[in-house]
Amino acid sequence: MSKKYQIATIEGDGIGPEVTQATMQVLDEACGKGGLHFEMLDGGANHYVKSGHVLPEDTFDACRRMDAILHGAAGMPGIVYPDGTEVGNDLHLRLRFRLDLYANVRPIKLLPGVLSPLRAFENGGIDYVIIRENTEGLYASRGAGVLLRDEFASDSLIITRKGTERVAKFAFELARKRRGAQADGKARVTVCDKANILRAYAFFRAVCDDVHRDFSDVEIDYAYADAITVHLLKRPDFYDVIVAENMFGDIISDLGAATVGGMGISPSGEIGDQHALFQGAHGSAPDIAGQNLASPVATILSAVMMLRWLGDKHGDAGITQAGDRIEAAVGKVLAEKIAVPRDLGGQASCTEMTEAVCKELAA
Template sequence: MSSYQIATIDGDGIGPEVCQSATRVLTHACGSDLLAFTRCDGGAAHYARTGHVLPEDTFMLCRDSAAILHGAAGLPGVTYPDGTEVGNDLHLQLRFRLDLYANVRPVRLWRGVKSPLADWQAGQIDYVIVRENTEGLYASRGGGINLRGEVATDTIVITRKGVERVARFSFALSRKRNGAPRDGTRRVTVCDKANILRSYAFFRAVCEEVAREHTDIEIDYAYVDAMTVHLVKRPDFYDVIVAENMFGDIISDLGAATIGGMGLSPSAELGEHHGLFQGAHGSAPDIAGQNVASPLATILSGTLMLQWLAERHGDDRLSAAAHRIEAAVGDVLAQGDAVPRDLGGSASCTEVTDAVLRRLDSAAC
């Protein structure tokens, strides 16, 4: 039997709690002979001790493993001399060094979860936001200019190669899905600010070129300011949304808010050869070590990992395990077995994890 080596970085704050919960669930669903987790150092606390947020041995393990599972990184007050947070640099370094160009953020309203949007039900909100992950405004990190404390500038970077590949990724993803909940149409929406900035007009133009290669998929456009309205007023219209790095970051958090919050927001950062999987939430150091964080975003990120590995390796065992975990999470939420605090309940991290494990066991009977 194949064993997939998974590099695991617990990180900071609630990272160790949610990451270890996810590995429990993944091992339970797949078996220890299918997945092998290797824990490694990294994060803001590690930087505070050693001066390295991503040690080289951790990077090499991540590079050589089948996938990377990450908890969360970042601590208040642990910053670089320029004032930027150290924790974010862990996955930013991995993004750039492993060329993880597509950040995939599913937005799905689950049964048993009440949306802050009035009258929206499970199944009516189900789309994916794809961020270009290595360019855009965030490409300036570490390279911007602060001129004598009077003027600060950062430069947006958008290349034809970068847009083409993330656009092709988005159209290919739409082909795998069932279309938008409203009308079943497979649709890629380009989110930009093409009416104001040349860089975004270029982003849109390249997406239009790629769309001509995918005539079975509808192409749609929305300015980012309008998108913040549309995701609240008509979220069922969307299937796949593709955006520049910063815009994608912003609208994915808005999307998460409409389906219950960041605790239900998984994330995958994908390249041609590597994948990093983590909940889209932060490290929440204010509740770290209290066993109150929800592990669901990290568990669901684990299902994204299994699906990605299954597709890469043609291994149906992995995709079957991913479906079982999703079904177990769905049952826990729908039946209210263990409602985490961010969804209005009182279940601890351990209690939510145990509830998912019980559902996996009952489904196997």
């Protein structure tokens, strides 16, 4: 590692503190004590109850200033705003919009030793990435929709050229870096939309076509949002990188996660030009919080994404290699059944999973 990195760390709610502490332990093992400095910060639904702020300004300032953001989970049942929307989700939504984290990156990869419900692809046949546009689409109406006399409600779908160009460019650049689709090795970006029905999605597709002109080495493909739900089950090995509008990307990324073992082992990153946030794709699971039952795997793999992002941004091969070592250690632990979390049919506690990964790193 060429430098010491400052990590803005928000444990959040429910199982958030447990999986965050577990991930910090793994990162210290892989990067060496002192390689990363974790600045512990307030935020989340429980903090909102205590202070009236889901994202305090000093937390936001630290997130903006530091090298990356590591987040556990946020949200608690019943803690909602007056309009009924969840307080916990607002934490990373505020960070997303204020730091312009426009690319939501969801790797869909079948890990060694994990049983997929798609029996035909159990030997490593699933490995693609969904890039969800993160600041526009239907979710751009958050807090701005219309509810008229309790009789009529509407939200607007927003697609801009700038927003689509940059997320499409992100997707094509990622496809260039990967090894291609599992089925044929081709670098490919699939545009997921409903261009046959709505002008907004036809525009999204047209802008992606415009961006593709600068990436002639990457194949472009198209899929309607309803059809792709079938394709992700029948031929997931065809896909390399998928780019989608905000809501469609949200839906298909959870579907993809289900095909490779579930949300408990699914990482995510929210990435902009200058800042990035990393967290497991799962929720705060308050029903098992504080019982040492949570799987830390999703957060650990999100930290792998964080290390690779830092490595790319700073030209630091050492921190990239640390991420590769963590992913390999997780794969070995699962493949050899050294420890298997409960959501994958095992009995390993959060502590046992963490210790097993750390032991592999130290070997």
